[in-house]
Amino acid sequence: MSVATDTKPGDTSSDEVDSKWLNAHYDPVASLYTFTTCMALSDLNGDGENKLIIADLGTGSYDMKLKVYKGTSLMSENAIIDLPTGVSTFFMDTNEPRTPAIAVASGPYIYVYKNLRPYFKFTLPPLEVNEVEEQLWNQTREDKIDVRVLREMLDSLRRENTDSSLTVRSLRFLMLDPDQMEAFADLHKHSPMKKQTVITCMDTLKKSMSDDDAISCLVIGTESKDIYILDPEAFTVLAKMTLPSVPVFLSVSGLYDVEFRIVVSGRNGHIYTLKRGSKTAKSCVELGSQPVGLQRVGKNIVVGCMDQTLQCFTTKGKRLWTVYLPSGITSMGLMDHKQRGFKAVLVGLNSCEVHVYRDKYLVNVIKSQDAVTGMQFGRFGREDGALVMTTKGGGLIVKILRRNAVFEERDSSGGPPVAQNQKLNVPKKTKLFVDQTMRERENGTTMHRTFQHDLYRMRLNTARAFVTALDNSLNPISMNPTEPLKLSAQIQGIGPTFKLTVSLQNTSMNTPSLSLIISFQYDDKLYALQKNLIHVPMLIPGLNYNFETLVECLNDKGISDTIKVFVLRQHRAVPIITAVINMPVSESVIVV
């Protein structure tokens, strides 16, 4: 990070608009696929330089990696077996030098790394297996029941049991094709039943002291709607709490031994609070839309929602304010600059911007090259105010807060909208217009009479033309209420062979059209059609039916003609509707 710290403020002329941030690093092809929860900044070696720890989701199905960046270069890479859901760094002992451990939550496990080497794997306590389900598998093992019976029983069990789900093995079994079931059951029936859950979110909680390098516990939310607090030394469950919904975002504050508070947002759009000693959660807020991020600033909870709002609540659940954002939220982060005592919420938007909110005031807008999906603010390298962002396209951006940057309290989005000051381009009335108005004023009556006279004639002419068109059934849309049809025909190709597509639609509400045929009229010296007659199947109202035929142009002299398409009822000579196609000039066959 020495590159950036050497830069004097004011040197970066490239970004004059954004006077508060220096661009330290931008790598658009870092190929990182990660989110805010899978990023952490920590001094891993105890050398006073903070590293960036990123759990990369790889392609989303394989190639997951734990990456550690030192400055702008990749320091180490460790493969992760399953998709990571969270990364935290914490101190697990009091040994010197003070080096923190990394915890990576993935599936039902927490992998703990020390000095970037795998150190310990913690497995969540297994859940109780449904008794009936266990019995069923036991019977299968003793060959008392058939796989078909097993399948049926499991399926009915799945249907009636909504609160406690089946084990992964049973669910997988139910998904299989009948011919694969036997093999699957034979393979797995001897192993003991085990039901595991999955970690959804993770955070840390200081144990007994609030120092920066004090020992911390891990707080874990699981798919089985539980919150676990783990002891960092022995990795035993210190406390277990139950929620009414699956937790998705966690925010933890306080000390485990004294008093703590965990704010959890659930998958059902509720926010719950948990305190020391409580076994079950207290619901405090019901949101109007799904939360996409949750942060705590002081005693308030700030939630970003799917309906493009940022909402703030007290811990009691009282709504303080709502800010409407210009675009959808992609990520949220906390900006806590301890040296300056500045705390704000960072909101990454779909419109490639990061908004900085201090209370409800927008104090700064950072423009990024791509939509930001993950960000961390904190100490990176030796620089205290660094903002690390990953983008949707896999890029990595590092920005540094200028030392002389001041965030104004005032809301920078206030004032009347810009559109109000724009002048409308209304052309001036010309002298010509004034002259014509004069003429209109003087000869008003005559003009009106002429117009009315013309209008009558025009109505007559139009009606005549219309009747002629109807008589000849020239219309591509039927006027007959008993034959509600619409025809459109298109010609495609450059010749000599064209494709003629006729699309028919029944425009009535509920009467199908039956026994129709499509026929064509053309000059047989000029064109040859593949099908001269097309039988139309029953037309269901509202659907578009396409019929195709090939047209070959027989003439290479650059002459074109029209082709008429008729839709007829069987045994009736007069067509219902007609379309006339102007054929394009055909390309001649090019002999190469």
Added chain:
Amino acid sequence: MLMDDNTIAQIARPGTSLKLPGTGQGAPSAGVRPTTQGGRPLSGFARPGTQGRPGTMEQALRTPRTAHTARPVTSASGRFVRLGTASMLSNPDGPFINLPRLNFTKYAQRQTLAKALFEYIFHHENDVRNALELASLATEACQFKDWWWKVQLGKCYYRLGLYREAEQQFKSALKHQDMVDIYLYLCKVYTRIDQPLTAVEIYKQALEKFPGETAVLTGIARIYEGLNDLPNATKFYKEVLHYDNTHVEAIACIATNYFYSDQPEIALKFYRRLLQMGVYNTELFNNLGLCCFYAQQYDMTLNCFERSLNLSTDDSASSDCWYNIGHVALGIGDMNLAYQSFRLAITFNNDHAEAYNNLGVLELRKGHMEQARAFFQSAQMLAPHTYEPFYNFAALSDQVGDLQSSFNNAKKSVTNYAEHCDSQELFKQLRKHFSIL
């Protein structure tokens, strides 16, 4: 490059490409000035190319290419077929010159004969490959010093679609001799490879050598028009009129611009000038009728339309005329007349998307939902670049509670014309509806 992580922007910057219409500055919006059937900015003057280049292959294959709206898909099509028609008439006693039996090397040495022979092959026989062979031999024979041969080489390359080679030849010819013709050809190449700004640059160089040349000025104006930069286009058309006050294209384009920027009375003056000059066709009377109606000269309006209908010889022009009569009828509130006129517009031209859309609106007013829906659907299919049928369909679906299709159509409408307020409003409302828990 396979497996390259870097992405290169496919979309040109606003105002630098002819492929991306509607991004020019200062032009009236799509809500005021309509577009052509291909979705290109509308010009006041029909010339080859005003129908616009097709965006997709399907569009290219679909749009009608009759003899007078020739728009080549390949380099030798429609228009060139007509140019070469002479070669198609069979001669009773064999062709005048039997090309395959000519010894090009021999004739290339004899400069005077070679030029005539080249012109015969190129224009009469329409055989570009042989013409190119002769031209390349001839230019070699005169040690690459004759600019005329270089121009002919460029023309051949252009026909064959080898634009970079053509550009090279024209540029080299310009070093020998400054000719308006060469500049025009060079700009044609640049327009073809979608570099309109370079073309304008070359035109401006030509203007320095040949000040007041109307062909060059018109070229600049055409490119600006294609970029939808109408203030600049009008400026150059006006300059054309300064040097040649009977230039039909310039007058027509200026008039169209005035009409769509809300000054029909001035447009009327320009169209009358055209009439005085002897232009007497259905399109002109059609335009005169519209201008009269919008400039409140009602006594002339219908008269002009009647004349236009009588003069019309082809179906697409009558179709447009009926469509405009429909608009006049809408303006005076005669729904019956409007309905009949739009129906007639469709009768004459099956692909008239705007008429389909308007018919849909009329059906909707009558409460015929299903009919209206069918009309909007056909309009959408025929003109996927417009926003009106999409918005109308979205509003209709919204009314009957089909929010999913309403959302999809509102989205398309917003994509096609981002500033349309009603679409934006509907889109916002629907998005809110879908995101609420």
